[in-house]
Amino acid sequence: MDKIKFFSIATAPITNKMRQLLMLLMTAFAISCFAQGGDFSKYKEFLKSTDVEICQPTDFKQIESINSDLARLDINPGFKVPEYGVREPSIGFVYSEIFESDDKDAAILFPSFFGYVAKFDGIVEREIMAYHNDHHLDVRPYLTVVAQDDMSAYSNADTLLIYEFDILGKPYMGKYTHVVGLYFRKYAHPSLAPKIILSDNGLNKKDEYIRILLESIRYGDEVADEGMESEKRFPGELIILRGSPRRT
Numbered sequence: 335m336d337k338i339k340f341f342s343i344a345t346a347p348i349t350n351k352m353r354q355l356l357m358l359l360m361t362a363f364a365i366s367c368f369a370q371g372g373d374f375s376k377y378k379e380f381l382k383s384t385d386v387e388i389c390q391p392t393d394f395k396q397i398e399s400i401n402s403d404l405a406r407l408d409i410n411p412g413f414k415v416p417e418y419g420v421r422e423p424s425i426g427f428v429y430s431e432i433f434e435s436d437d438k439d440a441a442i443l444f445p446s447f448f449g450y451v452a453k454f455d456g457i458v459e460r461e462i463m464a465y466h467n468d469h470h471l472d473v474r475p476y477l478t479v480v481a482q483d484d485m486s487a488y489s490n491a492d493t494l495l496i497y498e499f500d501i502l503g504k505p506y507m508g509k510y511t512h513v514v515g516l517y518f519r520k521y522a523h524p525s526l527a528p529k530i531i532l533s534d535n536g537l538n539k540k541d542e543y544i545r546i547l548l549e550s551i552r553y554g555d556e557v558a559d560e561g562m563e564s565e566k567r568f569p570g571e572l573i574i575l576r577g578s579p580r581r582t
Contacts, residue, residue, distance in 0.1 A: 373423050377512050380447055380508060384524050384561070385554035391442050391546050393434035405429050407513065407529070408503030412449030413464040425464045427457060434507075435498040439536030441510055442550075449566035454525050455574045458495060463579070465499035472578045473497075474522040477542050479575065489551040496544075506531045514540060520553045529535050567576060 375398055381388050390396065397404065404430050415423060429447035434441045462473040478496040480488050488494045495517040505511045512532040519525050528551075530543050 356522045374431055383482055385556045387552040389550050391550045393436045394442055397432045397434055404432055410464040411503040426461050435453050438542050439533045440533040442547055450524055450561050455572050459574045472581055474578050489548050490553040493519045508531050512537050522557045522565055523553055
């Protein structure tokens with residue numbers, strides 16, 4: 335595997351409490367907006383304005399009516415905030431565009447979209463920690479990192495993280511428990527973090543469904559001024575590849 339490329343622009347430091355507050359606010363905002371689901375054309379248009387093309391996954395149909403149970407994954411109901419002993423309130427992404435396979439053995443979830451805000455790798459870390467029920471876990475051994483000179487087969491991202499876990503709480507849609515997470519990072523572009531949720535039968539077609547998802551996303555090479563400004567505010571370096579846990 336080729337050397338991983340990192341991109342970081344100096345900015346004012348963000349404390350752990352500030353980061354946690356930011357993620358809580360963004361999660362609350364996304365939950366309040368999950369009803370946007372079902373209008374994939376607007377989602378595509380928004381992404382296209384940031385130089386990202388997205389299309390409906392092949393052999394999948396959109397679920398147009400989304401409720402709060404479909405907008406989140408119940409990764410681990412027992413994962414607690416250490417300081418307070420209550421359930422961790424900000425695990426995972428909020429999903430607004432959901433597709434189910436024609437064979438009813440998989441679902442593909444696209445998260446609510448925040449434009450050029452770049453750094454969501456902390457959420458990836460928390461998802462893996464939640465599954466293992468360990469706030470101090472080094473998650474790097476659980477990540478597959480793809481960062482090659484030619485990324486055309488990987489949606490033209492700069493870096494792709496792939497990781498897997500099972501849902502320990504309520505099965506998604508009552509039947510899906512296996513999760514493949516993908517985290518796309520490209521300089522001066524939005525980060526995307528879709529999920530593939532699989533039934534026991536769908537797990538046998540995991541590689542096929544990863545290919546279908548990769549073919550549905552394509553990053554362009556335009557570096558917009560807004561994207562560069564976002565890099566200054568939220569440097570997109572994948573911190574969890576440099577050190578995990580990233581919070582103490």
